[in-house]
Amino acid sequence: MADGTTRSTDRTEEIYEEERIARLIRLAARSFNRSLQMRLTSEGVTFGQWIFLRILWRSDGLSQRELSERAHLTEPTAHTALQRMEELGFITRRKVGNNKRRQHAFLTEKGWALRDRLEPLAVEVNDLALDGLDESEETVLRRALSVIIRNLERDEKDAAARGLRVPATRSLPNI
Amino acid sequence: MADGTTRSTDRTEEIYEEERIARLIRLAARSFNRSLQMRLTSEGVTFGQWIFLRILWRSDGLSQRELSERAHLTEPTAHTALQRMEELGFITRRKVGNNKRRQHAFLTEKGWALRDRLEPLAVEVNDLALDGLDESEETVLRRALSVIIRNLERDEKDAAARGLRVPATRSLPNI
DNA sequence: CACTAAAAAGTAGATGTCTAAGTTTTTCGG
DNA sequence: CCGAAAAACTTAGACATCTACTTTTTAGTG
Incomplete structure (x- = not known):
C-alpha cells in the first residue's frame, strides 16, 4: 500500500461512525436469530415455522393472506411454509363457511402442544440478551x-x- | 371460536411482552436494510456488494477468507459475490507475492469511484432513522x-x- | 343479471445463502 | 525431506425467499 495508489481512509472512518447504529442493529438481530434458531432446531422447528406458530397461537384460524401480512412474508412463502407445517401435523388448512377462496390455518393438538416447549425458549433468549x-x-x-x-x-x-x-x-x- | 376448543390467549400476550425487544430489533434491522437497498439499487449495486465494498474501502487487498470473516458470510458466498463484482469491474482478484493459495481482492478505479456515490446514501438513511x-x-x-x-x-x-x-x-x- | 374488476391462492423460475465435499498449496513433525 | 495435516479456495447441491404470472372465486355496477 506504500505505492502510488495509496488512498486515504480517513473519510471512510468518519462514515463508519455515522453508520454504526445500523450495523449494531443488524448484528443484534443476527445474534437474536442465531440464539433462538439453535434452540428451536433442537425441538425440530425451523425459524420460519416459529414465526407462523407464534401468530397462530395468538389468532388461530387466520387466512393465508392474513398470516403472510402479519409475518411480513409474501404469499408464496407463506403458502409453502404452511404446506410444510400441515405435512408435519402442526396445522390443518381448510376453507371456512361458503367462501371458497380463503384458505384458513388451524392449529392441531400437536401445534398447540408446541407452545409449552417453544415459548420458554424465546423468553430465555430475551432474558439472556438483556442481562x-x-x-x-x-x-x-x-x-x-x-x-x-x-x-x-x-x-x-x-x-x-x-x-x-x-x-x-x-x-x-x-x- | 366459541366452541369447546376455545383456548386462552392470555399467557401468549405475556410472552409477547417478553419477546418484544427481539421483535423490535428484527423490525428495525429489516427497515434499515430496505431503506438502504432501495437507494443502492438505484445506483446499480446490490446489498451484498455494498457489504464487500464497504470493507474494501477500509482495507483494500484483503484475501477472500478475510473478507468473508469480516462480512460474517461463508467463503462460498464471498466467492460468488466477489466473482460477480469482478465481472462488473468493481474489483480485480489476484494472488499476491509467492502465496499461491490466497486470492486477494483489489478495488478498481470504478470500485473506488462508487464510494462517493454510495456512502452518502448510508449517511442519509442513518440520519433519517435517528430523527x-x-x-x-x-x-x-x-x-x-x-x-x-x-x-x-x-x-x-x-x-x-x-x-x-x-x-x-x-x-x-x-x- | 351479466360482465368486469378485485381478491385470494397457487405455480414457475431466479437468486443468495448455506453445508458438504473436492482440489491445490503450504506447513510441520519424525 | 517426505508424507500427513491444515489452510485457502472452489464446486455442487439444498433451500427459503422473492417477483411475475395463472387460476379460481367474489364483489360491484350499468
Missing part, C-alpha cells in the same frame, strides 16, 4: 427502536411515492 | 445494543460447547 441492562435503559431502547422503525417505514413510503422500490431482497445477509 | 432521538438516547441505544450482542454471542459460544449448533440459517426471514 446487564437496567429498566430505564430497556425503556429507552424500546422507544429508540420504535422511533427508528417509524422513521424508516415513512421513508420507504415516501420513496415509493417517488418511484423507488425495494428490490427483490431475496434474503437479508447475516450482517 | 427525533436526542444524543443521550442515542448513547443508551448504542450501549444497549452492544450489551445484547455481547450477551448473545457468549450464549452461542456456550451453546456450542454443549453441542448445540446454529442451523443452516439459509436466510434471515424479514421479520
Whole structure:
C-alpha cells in the first residue's frame, strides 16, 4: 500500500461512525436469530415455522393472506411454509363457511402442544440478551427502536411515492 | 371460536411482552436494510456488494477468507459475490507475492469511484432513522445494543460447547 | 343479471445463502 | 525431506425467499 495508489481512509472512518447504529442493529438481530434458531432446531422447528406458530397461537384460524401480512412474508412463502407445517401435523388448512377462496390455518393438538416447549425458549433468549441492562435503559431502547422503525417505514413510503422500490431482497445477509 | 376448543390467549400476550425487544430489533434491522437497498439499487449495486465494498474501502487487498470473516458470510458466498463484482469491474482478484493459495481482492478505479456515490446514501438513511432521538438516547441505544450482542454471542459460544449448533440459517426471514 | 374488476391462492423460475465435499498449496513433525 | 495435516479456495447441491404470472372465486355496477 506504500505505492502510488495509496488512498486515504480517513473519510471512510468518519462514515463508519455515522453508520454504526445500523450495523449494531443488524448484528443484534443476527445474534437474536442465531440464539433462538439453535434452540428451536433442537425441538425440530425451523425459524420460519416459529414465526407462523407464534401468530397462530395468538389468532388461530387466520387466512393465508392474513398470516403472510402479519409475518411480513409474501404469499408464496407463506403458502409453502404452511404446506410444510400441515405435512408435519402442526396445522390443518381448510376453507371456512361458503367462501371458497380463503384458505384458513388451524392449529392441531400437536401445534398447540408446541407452545409449552417453544415459548420458554424465546423468553430465555430475551432474558439472556438483556442481562446487564437496567429498566430505564430497556425503556429507552424500546422507544429508540420504535422511533427508528417509524422513521424508516415513512421513508420507504415516501420513496415509493417517488418511484423507488425495494428490490427483490431475496434474503437479508447475516450482517 | 366459541366452541369447546376455545383456548386462552392470555399467557401468549405475556410472552409477547417478553419477546418484544427481539421483535423490535428484527423490525428495525429489516427497515434499515430496505431503506438502504432501495437507494443502492438505484445506483446499480446490490446489498451484498455494498457489504464487500464497504470493507474494501477500509482495507483494500484483503484475501477472500478475510473478507468473508469480516462480512460474517461463508467463503462460498464471498466467492460468488466477489466473482460477480469482478465481472462488473468493481474489483480485480489476484494472488499476491509467492502465496499461491490466497486470492486477494483489489478495488478498481470504478470500485473506488462508487464510494462517493454510495456512502452518502448510508449517511442519509442513518440520519433519517435517528430523527427525533436526542444524543443521550442515542448513547443508551448504542450501549444497549452492544450489551445484547455481547450477551448473545457468549450464549452461542456456550451453546456450542454443549453441542448445540446454529442451523443452516439459509436466510434471515424479514421479520 | 351479466360482465368486469378485485381478491385470494397457487405455480414457475431466479437468486443468495448455506453445508458438504473436492482440489491445490503450504506447513510441520519424525 | 517426505508424507500427513491444515489452510485457502472452489464446486455442487439444498433451500427459503422473492417477483411475475395463472387460476379460481367474489364483489360491484350499468
